Amino acid sequence: MIPLAAAATSIHVAVWQVAASLALVALAAAISFWQKADLERDIAVATGRSIVQLTLVGYAIKLIFDVDSIWLVLALLAVMVLFGAITARHRAAKVPGSFRPLLIALALAGGATLGLVVALGIFEPTPRYLVPVGGMVIGNAMTASAVALNRLGDEMGDARARIEATLALGATAREAAAPTVRRSLRSGMIALVDSTKTTGLIFFPGTMVGMLLAGASPTDAVRLQLILLYTLLGSVSISALTATLLAYRNFFTPAAQLRELEEATT
Amino acid sequence: MRQSPISDDPAVLFELRDVGLDRGGKTVLDALSAGIPEGATAIVGPSGAGKSTLLRLLNRLADPDRGEISYRGRALTAYEPLALRREVGLVPQLPALLEGTVESNLRYAAKLAGEPLELEKTLGHAGLDPSFAERDVNKLSVGEQQRAMLARALAQRPRVLLLDEPTSALDHAARDTIEAALADLRRELEISTVLVSHDPEQARRLSDWVLRLEGGRLGGCGPLAEVLA
Numbered sequence: 202m203i204p205l206a207a208a209a210t211s212i213h214v215a216v217w218q219v220a221a222s223l224a225l226v227a228l229a230a231a232i233s234f235w236q237k238a239d240l241e242r243d244i245a246v247a248t249g250r251s252i253v254q255l256t257l258v259g260y261a262i263k264l265i266f267d268v269d270s271i272w273l274v275l276a277l278l279a280v281m282v283l284f285g286a287i288t289a290r291h292r293a294a295k296v297p298g299s300f301r302p303l304l305i306a307l308a309l310a311g312g313a314t315l316g317l318v319v320a321l322g323i324f325e326p327t328p329r330y331l332v333p334v335g336g337m338v339i340g341n342a343m344t345a346s347a348v349a350l351n352r353l354g355d356e357m358g359d360a361r362a363r364i365e366a367t368l369a370l371g372a373t374a375r376e377a378a379a380p381t382v383r384r385s386l387r388s389g390m391i392a393l394v395d396s397t398k399t400t401g402l403i404f405f406p407g408t409m410v411g412m413l414l415a416g417a418s419p420t421d422a423v424r425l426q427l428i429l430l431y432t433l434l435g436s437v438s439i440s441a442l443t444a445t446l447l448a449y450r451n452f453f454t455p456a457a458q459l460r461e462l463e464e465a466t467t
Numbered sequence: 468m469r470q471s472p473i474s475d476d477p478a479v480l481f482e483l484r485d486v487g488l489d490r491g492g493k494t495v496l497d498a499l500s501a502g503i504p505e506g507a508t509a510i511v512g513p514s515g516a517g518k519s520t521l522l523r524l525l526n527r528l529a530d531p532d533r534g535e536i537s538y539r540g541r542a543l544t545a546y547e548p549l550a551l552r553r554e555v556g557l558v559p560q561l562p563a564l565l566e567g568t569v570e571s572n573l574r575y576a577a578k579l580a581g582e583p584l585e586l587e588k589t590l591g592h593a594g595l596d597p598s599f600a601e602r603d604v605n606k607l608s609v610g611e612q613q614r615a616m617l618a619r620a621l622a623q624r625p626r627v628l629l630l631d632e633p634t635s636a637l638d639h640a641a642r643d644t645i646e647a648a649l650a651d652l653r654r655e656l657e658i659s660t661v662l663v664s665h666d667p668e669q670a671r672r673l674s675d676w677v678l679r680l681e682g683g684r685l686g687g688c689g690p691l692a693e694v695l696a
Contacts, residue, residue, distance in 0.1 A: 365528060366563035366616070370576050370623060371553035380566070456548045458529055 295354025349389025389441030
């Protein structure tokens with residue numbers, strides 16, 4: 202097991218330190234004002250929301266840690282899946298009925314990856330592990346499935362002529378949509394694959410930074426980071442695959458016709 | 468000639484009964500009743516008359532909102548759609564080949580239909596010489612792509628071929644090549660064709676039965692000499 206608990210309790214961050222970091226927010230707002238980027242209002246809203254949201258989440262996590270109930274953890278993860286699907290749906294506006302595929306994709310990605318890391322004995326099934334790892338897994342799964350379905354919506358529009366010409370040959374909907382589904386799946390996964398390639402070279406990932414700041418040894422920080430990266434790879438591939446394979450069907454009728462087709466009237 | 472796996476009534480190919488279709492709150496096809504016999508039929512009419520829409524109904528790429536269409540005496544909806552499309556092929560107006568070579572496109576189509584592919588012969592029927600087999604579809608001219616689309620449809624050995632303005636984007640030379648290929652098809656392969664064309668002269672050259680559409684309604688249907696007199 203990873204000695205996360207020991208590391209995490211070794212530093213204390215005071216409120217004045219957080220307040221002092223607002224100086225950098227002021228700098229960002231000043232740059233925006235100076236260069237007329239018109240982002241001051243957004244920066245203020247973003248700062249306010251980050252304080253409120255993270256504080257609330259902090260109290261919620263503290264409560265869950267104190268209660269120490271696996272059921273409460275599962276309830277929290279279910280809420281994350283639900284809100285993740287609702288959020289991702291906006292990115293997938295061109296995909297008809299995208300909510301159900303997204304909900305199933307996030308639930309499956311979260312359940313399978315967390316289940317596997319627990320079953321393999323990597324993490325204990327306790328709130329201290331499942332809440333933060335679950336949040337990362339579901340968050341990344343949400344981004345991946347949203348990107349994949351966003352691409353699917355665009356591609357199904359762009360490739361309509363080719364897909365219909367393939368259907369005209371007597372191909373099934375699945376066969377006709379296969380190249381499109383493949384590209385959508387790829388675009389959902391590629392960001393994490395690329396960042397995994399460059400991790401440590403171009404940027405230090407968040408978990409590793411957090412652990413180093415909290416006083417953990419670099420070896421432990423690296424090991425935990427690797428575990429999380431691989432867990433996320435599993436999660437994004439499951440969610441992007443599930444979402445695209447379920448969602449492409451919504452573009453077709455049971456008779457393998459493209460739905461909502463702009464009919465040629467020439 | 469190859470027997471149909473799904474039907475064999477020779478008299479009338481398609482029969483339309485009160486066929487109507489709306490799109491975006493607009494009536495595109497209205498109360499169409501007409502017959503299309505075996506042989507060569509042209510659907511003619513001005514732009515926006517509903518010709519392409521009607522063609523797509525014939526192999527169930529779309530279904531009418533009203534009325535019924537039958538193929539060889541049975542309702543279109545009684546056929547399994549994928550099997551129907553392999554027997555009643557459609558070549559769309561704009562080329563839309565799959566990534567790869569001309570040959571890979573033909574092989575894909577033949578495999579879907581469960582037919583062996585006679586590559587050179589099939590290319591020849593579409594007016595393409597054997598050297599086209601290895602060509603990347605993205606490096607073909609529009610005219611060559613349209614002929615590759617025709618060859619791909621022929622690779623499935625259809626009994627009926629629906630052709631949507633197969634020469635609309637072509638110059639005279641390329642148009643003549645495709646027209647000659649279509650005339651050969653009828654002679655050599657006994658394939659019935661239903662051709663959409665905005666050009667009455669092309670209809671005269673390539674068909675003996677004509678269906679004329681005007682604003683989504685039937686403007687005439689019968690032998691070439693009567694409808695395009």
